[in-house]
Amino acid sequence: MADTPRIDSSRRDFMKAGTAAAIGTGVLSNFAGSAKAYSGGDDTIRVGLVGCGGRGTGAAKQALSTEGSVKLVAMGDIFEDHLQSKLGNLQAQFKSRPERVDVPEDRQFVGFDAFKKVIDSDIDLVILATPPGFRPGQFEYAVEKGKHIFMEKPVAVDAPGVRKVLAAVEEAKKKDLKVGVGLQRRHQPNYLEALDRYRNGDLGEVLFWRVYWNSAGVWDPRKSRSQCKNELEYQLRNWYYYTWICGDHIVEQHIHNIDVACWFKDQYPTVARGMGGRQFRTDPKYGQIFDHFAVQFEFDDDTHVFSECRHIPRVWNSVSEKAYGTKGMLDMADRRGRMMTDSERVRLTSDGDPYQIEHDDMQEAIRKGKSYNEGEYGAMSTMTAILGRMATYSGKDISMEKALASDKSLVPTEMTWESEPPVMPNDKGEYPVPMPGVYSPFI
Amino acid sequence: METIRTRYAGSQWLVFSAVILASASWAEVAPAAEAEAATAKAETGTPESGPASEMKPYTEVISGTGVKFDLVPIPGGTFTMGSPADEEGRNPDEGPQRKVKVSPFWMGKHEVTWDEYDIWSFRLDELRREQAGIKPTNLDVKADAVTRPTKPYVDMTFEMGHDGFPAISMTHLAAKMYCVWLSEKTGHYYRLPTEAEWEYACRAGTNTPYSWGDDPDDLEDYAWNEDTSDFQYMKIGQLKPNAWGLFDMHGNVAEWVLDRYTPTLYPGMEGDLLVNPVVVPKATEEYPRVARGGSWDQPADELRSASRLSSNPDWKIQDPQIPQSIWYFTDALHVGFRVVRPLHVPAKEKRIEMGWEPLPGEVTEDGLKGGWIDDGDGSAPADVRRELKD
Helix, strand or coil, X not given: CCCCCCCCHHHHCCCCCCCCCCCCCCCHHHHCCCCCCCHHHCCCEEEEEECCCHHHHHHHHHHCCCCCXXXXXXXXXXXXXXXXXXXXXXXXXXXXXXXXXXXXXXXXXXXXXXXXXXXXXXXXXXXXXXXXXHHHHHHHHHXXXXXXXXXXXXXXXXXXXXXXXXXXXXXXXXXXXXXXXXXXXXXXXXXXXXXXXXXXXXXXXXXXXXXXXXXXXXXXXXXXXXXXXXXXXXXXXXXXXXXXXXXXXXXXXXXXXXXXXXXXHCCCCCEEEEEEECCCCCCHHHCCCCXXXXXXXXXXXXXXXXXXXXXXXXXXXXXXXXXXXXXXXXXXXXXXXXXXXXXXXXECCCCCCHHHHHHHHHHHHHHHCCCCECHHHHHHHHHHHHHHHHHHHHCCCEEHHHHHCCCCCCCCCCCCCCCCCCCCCCCCCCCCCCCCCCXXXXX | CHHHHHHHHHHHHHHHHHHXXXXXXHCCCCECHHHCCCCCCCCCCCCCCHXXXXXXXXXXXXXXXXXXXXXXXXXXXXXXXXXXXCCCCCCHHHCCCEEEXXXXXXXXXXXCEHHHHHHHHCCHHHHHHXXXXXXXXXXXXXXXXXXXXXXXXXXXXXXXXCCCCECCCECHHHHHHHHHHHHHHHCCCCECCCHHHHHHHHHCCCCCCECXXXXXXXXXXXXXXXXXXXXXXCCCCCCCCCCCCCCCCCCCCEEEEEEECCCCCCCCCCCCCEECCCCCCCCCCCXXXXXXXXXXXXXXXXXXXXXXXXXXXXXXCCCCXXXXXXXXXXXXXXXXXXXXXXXXXXXXXXXXXXXXXXXXXXXXXXXXXXXXXXXXXXXXXXXXCCCCCC
16 A cells, blocks of 8 residues: 555445444445336436435435435425525535536425425435424325335334334335335444344343433524414424424434344334433423433333433433443443453444435446335334333333334424414413423324 | 546645744744743754743643643754654654654644533533623633534543543544634633644654554553553553643543644755645635544554554545535544643734634534534524624
C-alpha cells in the first residue's frame, strides 16, 4: 500500500471478526439482463419516496446507491417544504449521477393523499418513511397496487395497524412482492456473526437479555403552535411527541433493541410488565409521550428480556443488547460488540453500512426474483414494542394475545387539513398523558 | 495513489502559501497575559530561555461544574518530524523527515474526557446555574453564546464507559468548537495542537519509533491498543506518561490535530527549517484531516510517534440521515482529542487564517438543524441556533 493515506487498520480489514455473512454490494451487476418483472421494459428499478424526512431521504440515497440501474422518479410528503428541501439534498448527493434523481414537478406530490399518487406513479419500488402512524394504510395500498416495498420501522403504532400490516404481508407473499423493513441490524455483519455463534450454543443456555435505548432524546419541537395554521399541522410538524403518530419512543426507537432479542431468541414474548412516565420532559411542548420506560418481557420458556428506554441527557445512557447464558455473555452496542465465553473472547465489530446493505440485499432479491419478505417480523417486533408501551401506560401485566387483539385504534382513517387530531390540548396547552392504573390499552 | 494526488493537487499551493505567510508572522504577535515579557525567538536548538521556560504546570477548573483538567508546559524547540525510511512499520506519508521548530505551549496532560466534553455538548453548566439560581459570569455569558452540537441520536460512549473515559466520535469541527467554548469559558485560549506540535510533544525529545524507545513489546506499560485494551477505550492516565509528563499520547484514542492530511509531510514547503507549520484544511472539504497517536483499535505500528491517521467518509458511514450531521462521526469510536494552549495568541483573523478555529462556512445551516436527528422540517431549534460570536 505504498503512498496511500494511513487509515485505521480496522477499516482496511472491513471486519476483523471475519464473518462469512453475505454482503450484497457488488453482486448485482452480474445479473443485468436476467429475468425482470418491472415496468418500462428495461432493467431500471424505478423508486418512489413517501415521507421526505431525514431518514426517508437517507433511505432513498441508499436505494439509489446500489449496483445496477435505479432511479428515483416520484416523491411525496404532507408538507411542500419537506419535499423541496430534500429533493435539493438528493440532487446534491447525486451530482455526479444526476440521472438517478428524476423527479420533475408533475411527480412531486404534496398532501394527505400524496402517498397514493406516488404509488400510482410508474414505479417498481416504494419507500415508506413517513411517521409510523400512517404506515399500515400506505403499506396496504402499495401491496394492493403490486409494488415492492421498503418500509421504515416501526410499521404501525397500534394493534389494528399491526393486524392490517400482517394481513397485507400475506397478500404481498401471494403476489411475490418483495418487502423490506428498516431493522438494519438484521443486515449488519457483526450481528450476523453474533447470531451464528449464539445459535451455535456458544453462550450455553441463555437465561436473560438486557436491551436498552437510553439516550439524550431526539430533536426538540421546532414549530410553536402560533407558527402553525392549526392544531393538526402543529402535531404533524412535531410528530415525535404524539403517540398516535409516533407510537412513543419505545416503539419508534427501542424497537431496534427489542427486535434483536426476539430475533436471536426466535420467539416473541407472551406477557409484558412495565413502568414509566414523564420526569424530565414535562413541558407541554413535549406533547404526551413518556421519557422513560422499563419493561420486562416474559417468554414461553420463562426466560425474560429486561428492556429500558429513556430520553434524558447527562445520565447513564446505553444503546445496546446483552444476552447472558450459562457459558458466557454477548454484548452488542451497534457497530461495536463482543462475546465473552468460558473458552474465548471474540470481538464483533463491523464497519460496513447496514443501511446500505439492507437496500443492496432487497434490490438483489428484486433483480434475481428471490423471495424476500421481512414484513412479518417487522410487524411482530413492532407489536412487541407496542405491548411494552401498553403494559407501561396501563401499569398492568398484558399478554401478547390480548394486546394483539386490541381494537383500540389511535389513528383516524381519513384526514384532511380541517380534521381535528385525535388528541387535543386543554386550555393550558397540556396534552393527555397516560396514567398507570387508569389508562386502558383496550378502550 | 494517483487518485489521491489528483484530488488534492488543485488546492495545495494556495493553502501552503497562506500557511507560510501565517507562520512567518506568528512570532510577532502579542504574548498571553501570563507571560507578557515572552518573545518567541527564531533560533533553532534547545528550548527557549526567558519567561517561556518559566511556564508552569497548572490545573484548569471549568467553573460551576467541579470538573478540572491538568496542563503541562511544553517548551518551544526544534525537532526532526517524521520517521526515517528504515523504521519498522513505516508508511510513506511519514516522510520526508523535516526539521521543524515549534513555539512554546501548554498541553493537556490527558485526552479530553466525557466529563469535560459533555458540559459543552449538553449545556451542563447552564442548567446547573439555572437550577441553583446562580447568575452567569461575564465568561459564562460569552461561553453560552458559542454554538453547541445537536443531540446525538444514540449514546456516543457505545457502552465503553463515561466518567473518566476519553470523549470520542466527534467531528474535527466539533473538537474545534469545543476549544472555542473552553476558551470563552476559562478566559485562556485553547485549541487543537498542530500536527507538528503534537508529534513534538509526543516524542518528548526522542527520535525512536515510540517515545519509550523502539521496542513495541514495551507498549503495555504505556499504551492501550488492540492487544491490551479489551476491545475498548480505557480510563485516562492509567499507564506511564512520556518524558514530558503526557499520558496516553500513544494509543487509547487517536487525537485530532488541526491539519489537513497530505500524502507526504508538508509537500511544497521548502527550506531547512519549517517554523510552526500547519496545513490549513478547506471548509468545503471535510476530509481528509489528521488524527495522531493511534488508538485502542489499532496495531502497535500505528501507535508510533510518526504514524498518521487520515479521516475519511467511512467515519460517518452509519449516520443514516440526509444531510448527515456535522458534529458526529458515528464510526470513529477510536478518535478523540486533547487541547493545547499556545503561549502566544494572535488576533482572531490570524487564528482563522491559520486554521486554529472553525473555518468560515464550516458550520452549515443544515448542521445547526441537526442532520442525524433532524426530520427535515426546515427550521433549526432555538437551542442550537446560536451563531459563533467573535
